[in-house]
Amino acid sequence: MKKILLYGSALMLLLAGRVQAQNEVIDAIIKEANDNSQLETLAHELLDGIGPRLVGSPQMQKAHDWAVQQYGTWGIEAHNEKWGEWRGWERGITHIDMVAPWTRSLSGMQLAWSPASPKGGVTGEVVVLPEFSDSLAFQKWLPSVKGKYVMISAPQLTGRPDYNWEKWATESSFEAMKEERTALERAWMERTQKTGKNRSSLPVALENAGAAGVITSYWSRAFGANKIFSAATKKVPTIDLSLEDYGMLFRLAESGKKPQIHLNAQSKETGVQPTQNTIAQIKGTEKPEEYVMLSAHFDSWDGGTGATDNGTGTILMMEVMRILKKVYPNPKRTILVGHWGSEEQGLNGSRAFVEDHPEMMEKIQVLFNQDNGTGRVANLSGQGFVDSYEYLGRWMNKVPREITKDIETSFPGNPGGGGSDYASFVAAGVPAFNLSSLSWDYGTQTWHTNMDTYDKVVFEDVKNNAILAAIMVYMACEEENLVSREVRVPLDFRSGEPTSWPTPRSPNRKGGLD
Missing domain, CATH: 3.50.30.30 (Glucose Oxidase; domain 1)
Incomplete structure (x- = not known):
């Protein structure tokens, strides 16, 4: 009897130690995000310094190279991974003057x-x-x-x-x-x-x-x-x-x-240009061949500077990687981030990654994607994964209540067939989730418009999203086993009959070159 009690006491002490260590990392994430945020600096460098990131443009290549260099300053391994080619084009001046009447x-x-x-x-x-x-x-x-x-x-x-x-x-x-x-x-x-x-x-x-x-x-x-x-x-x-x-x-x-106008619109064709993804990782220590992924598309249309579509998602994921490298430098699983090219033309970068790395898909614990604007995360769907409520609920419980209290959830939900890069992974059977944001008039004011610029970013909301994502990634890394991949095939709402799970689609690897 004494021996059983002793074993029970030892187990309780072990669990208490794990909880304490867990709380220390979470506290460190929150403190680093609040006290040393790099979001404004990253946004300025990306949006003002580099500008819009149209696929095939010089700015897109500059952004890829900048991200690799920036990750390097944080001691994070990163590289650009080519997956195709695109029509190259460089924007010049546009001067439009009415000269009559x-x-x-x-x-x-x-x-x-x-x-x-x-x-x-x-x-x-x-x-x-x-x-x-x-x-x-x-x-x-x-x-x-x-x-x-x-x-x-x-x-x-x-x-x-x-x-x-x-x-x-x-x-x-x-x-x-x-x-x-x-x-x-x-x-x-x-x-x-x-x-x-x-x-x-x-x-x-x-x-x-x-x-x-x-x-x-x-x-x-x-x-x-x-x-x-x-x-x-x-x-x-x-x-x-x-x-x-x-x-x-x-x-x-x-x-x-x-009426008459004088139009001077200058631009330049630059030939065939590479299309790439920027991939960065913090190598896992216990299970390095299992992955917890972050995801955000890197490209944009070029009416503005791509601030909320998807500069905010980009700087969010970079900030999460920076924070975790500092406070959780030896994760149990490898933390991987994908900054995808040519999402705007059909999820091409993420589809290419899924197609080019089939061996990885079964080893991805979960993926968190962010795309649609600058607001705090407000919606989370289980994407049809039956047990998503259980593990996402446990992980979210570790996030400060003031960040999660207004998040609406839908479990198990239905699989996303498009819209953003998480759908490329859902189609491959990966538990991939979109951190969907509050609107801030995204659809009318900034989505693909000339007004999508630095001044539309709400940094306090992005900071809260960084805390949420970093804690969720940490919890996913620490999870003892890979989470369940059991899915519920959605029903056709008209007939009530089962439909089919989305299937992976190949990317366009030669955009604008036909």
Whole structure:
């Protein structure tokens, strides 16, 4: 009896020692994150110093090299891993001036991969895509665009976002505006459909007919924000104008005042460029061939500097690695982080990693991904993994309550089929989870817009996310065994019948080179 009691006492002391050691590491994580945060420095270096990270651009390569160097200063092993090639392109200046019927510098920029203007720019009349009876009428009209700039986006009925109308308008006037706006959008869609062309082929038809350039405006329904994507033209520039300037030019052209602009949009094709992922690791001591992963895409569109998509996810994961290297330098399992290239064109970097490292997939304990903005983590889904509630719940219980108290969870949830890089790993059967953030008007104000810049980062929220992620990674490393991978296949909500688990998809390894 005494011997059993002695064994029981020894076990209790051992467990108490483990708990104390665990608490010491967690306390150290919280202290380091709060007292020595490097988030603002990292954000400045990445967003202001390097800038946007369009795949195939010089800034993308600079970002990869900077990350490797930065990890090196923290004593963390890192390297760039090539997985494909992309059309290389470098943005130059965009100067847009209305020169008739009066003079004004306009607010806009060329789209990604846009061809350049002739040296010094070109002056031309601005015309609106007119209404056509059918595609034959469009073909007859086409020769008239030679030497002119053609506007192909619908004009906006109002430059005030809905939230501004909701604050100030009467209910009846707000409803009337929305009805009129819907009718205008429908009419413009019918106008473009009658050309017989779609969003990609219409600009090509215009440039082939000799247009000087194509003018678009993709308003994001927030003050000052336009979404900036890629050009379909191959010979003449495509530019996006602010809502305000696009509307002014549109009205002038429609009323017969024949506005003219001088456009000087410079850019440079740089040939075939490598596409890469940046991979960094803190080697495990007891189970080095098992992994706990962090994940964030590194690339961005280049209307702004990619601050909330996905500069915040990038600096979050770098900060977590820095903190863990300092306070938990000898983890039980290897801590691995992937900074993925070309997420914006279809999760290409993460899909390539999954495809190129099949032997690793069964050895990944869990993966935590962050992508969608600057806010504190607000949602966590179990992604269809049956036992995710048990282990994620235990690990989250170690995170300060003020950080987790407002996080909504969904267990077991359904597997993500796309949207961000965690889905590449879910498809391979890896328990991969997205740390989904509060909006902060992400969808309208910053997602892929010209406004996605350093000043939109809410550093206090990102700091809390760093504490959450670092503790979760630590707990996952310390877990005695690999967690369960049992999954629940989702049901079709219409038929009630089981569907299928997502399957891995191959990346595009030669982007824009066809």
